[in-house]
Amino acid sequence: MTGPVRLVLDRVSRSFGAGPTTVHALREVSLAVTAGEFVAVMGPSGSGKSTMLTIAGGLDRPTSGRVLVDGIEVAGLSRTELAALRRGRLGYVFQSFNLLPALTAAENVRLPLELDGVRRRAAHTRALAQLEAVGLGHRADHFPDDLSGGEQQRVAIARALVAEGALILADEPTGALDSVNGEAVMRSLRQACDRGAAAVVVTHDAQLAAWADRVVFLRDGRVVDQTDISPVVPDLLTSGPR
Amino acid sequence: MSIRHSLLALLSTEPMYGQQLKSEFEARTGDLWPLNVGQVYTTLNRLERDGLVEARPEADVALRPYTITVLGQAELATWFRAVPGDEPPPRDELVMKVMLAASVDPLGAADVIQSHRRQTLEAMHRFTRLKALEGATVATLMMCDAELFRLEASVRWLDSVDARLRAGARLTPAAPALPSDPAPAASTAASASTRGRRRSGARR
Numbered sequence: 001m002t003g004p005v006r007l008v009l010d011r012v013s014r015s016f017g018a019g020p021t022t023v024h025a026l027r028e029v030s031l032a033v034t035a036g037e038f039v040a041v042m043g044p045s046g047s048g049k050s051t052m053l054t055i056a057g058g059l060d061r062p063t064s065g066r067v068l069v070d071g072i073e074v075a076g077l078s079r080t081e082l083a084a085l086r087r088g089r090l091g092y093v094f095q096s097f098n099l100l101p102a103l104t105a106a107e108n109v110r111l112p113l114e115l116d117g118v119r120r121r122a123a124h125t126r127a128l129a130q131l132e133a134v135g136l137g138h139r140a141d142h143f144p145d146d147l148s149g150g151e152q153q154r155v156a157i158a159r160a161l162v163a164e165g166a167l168i169l170a171d172e173p174t175g176a177l178d179s180v181n182g183e184a185v186m187r188s189l190r191q192a193c194d195r196g197a198a199a200v201v202v203t204h205d206a207q208l209a210a211w212a213d214r215v216v217f218l219r220d221g222r223v224v225d226q227t228d229i230s231p232v233v234p235d236l237l238t239s240g241p242r
Numbered sequence: 243m244s245i246r247h248s249l250l251a252l253l254s255t256e257p258m259y260g261q262q263l264k265s266e267f268e269a270r271t272g273d274l275w276p277l278n279v280g281q282v283y284t285t286l287n288r289l290e291r292d293g294l295v296e297a298r299p300e301a302d303v304a305l306r307p308y309t310i311t312v313l314g315q316a317e318l319a320t321w322f323r324a325v326p327g328d329e330p331p332p333r334d335e336l337v338m339k340v341m342l343a344a345s346v347d348p349l350g351a352a353d354v355i356q357s358h359r360r361q362t363l364e365a366m367h368r369f370t371r372l373k374a375l376e377g378a379t380v381a382t383l384m385m386c387d388a389e390l391f392r393l394e395a396s397v398r399w400l401d402s403v404d405a406r407l408r409a410g411a412r413l414t415p416a417a418p419a420l421p422s423d424p425a426p427a428a429s430t431a432a433s434a435s436t437r438g439r440r441r442s443g444a445r446r
Binding site: 190215219224225 | 356357359360362363364366367369370374390391393394397398401404405408
């Protein structure tokens with residue numbers, strides 16, 4: 001990966017409480033994610049995965065350490081600036097799809113743009129393009145209730161991607177889906193990153209983590225390991241039976 | 243993997259000659275299992291000897307098609323329904339390694355577990371990349387899914403071992419033989435661990 005660095009966690013620690021009962025959710029976690037990169041974060045319950053994601057997205061602040069999004073230090077931002085950063089560059093995807101039921105798929109996707117003052121027609125065009133990219137162009141005028149779980153989650157991904165050069169932060173995005181729909185969601189994230197977005201996805205599902213470029217393993221609030229993956233796909237075709 | 247029965251399966255669709263069988267086999271198994279053409283001919287000779295296939299009397303040996311016999315059809319039908327591999331399942335080397343590591347050094351076993359977890363995910367990543375390639379055939383997707391589910395099972399087992407060890411269940415060298423565990427006083431965590439061992443197919 002040689003693209004610009006989108007997200008940096010620099011020795012980030014987060015603890016809750018004080019004294020002997022202090023819980024150290026994150027201990028000096030460092031991570032850099034470049035444009036085009038898809039990173040999965042795995043670890044047992046309580047390892048700090050979700051805390052890491054909320055801190056990366058500016059929804060929570062670290063006890064110590066720095067968070068930079070596109071080189072901007074999040075800690076230095078006012079509340080308004082932080083909100084603008086979240087709307088403009090970050091896209092969240094949650095296990096529960098969090099679509100607004102009274103809005104169509106396209107209206108859900110264009111909502112962050114309209115909040116940022118993009119004109120309705122331009123916002124709609126960009127929303128349709130993102131829905132097309134996740135394979136849901138034909139569902140643009142449907143309401144969330146008319147869509148399957150997998151489709152709703154892909155709408156949520158389109159919404160996360162609609163900002164220019166989005167950095168997607170997803171917490172168990174396929175947790176509520178069956179394996180076929182889960183795969184469609186991961187394919188959409190994979191393709192978005194291949195087109196230049198960046199994504200950090202927390203999951204406990206190894207099949208889904210395998211769609212990422214890199215898997216980071218957390219344990220007791222520390223990064224303990226990560227995968228080292230080289231482009232070896234062609235070898236599989238010639239290596240013969242196991 | 244039975245080449246013998248795979249060839250019978252292919253011949254049940256139409257008569258084929260050796261090179262054709264090799265290409266068809268590879269295409270239908272997602273190109274993940276290359277087959278040696280010499281192996282194909284050796285197997286065909288044995289099948290013919292056993293009366294499961296017949297060679298058509300074409301002059302050119304290389305292009306001589308084989309057809310499946312009635313006996314061959316019956317053999318194939320039995321094979322499709324038979325339990326694959328050995329019953330009980332064969333020893334799994336990963337299971338053995340981790341079990342031994344955990345019994346020798348329960349605290350250090352986490353590193354062994356993590357090392358296998360990482361390597362298994364790297365293998366999963368390679369099959370996932372293969373699935374994501376443009377123009378992947380249904381056969382390739384099915385083959386990759388089979389490998390991915392198998393590898394995922396390993397990761398899930400490693401996760402459960404990790405959780406058990408963290409919960410304090412210790413595998414001690416003094417533990418009695420599995421089938422007649424006479425320690426009703428043992429903690430529930432320890433007995434759960436014993437059940438896990440049995441189910442995972444690790445046999446001594």
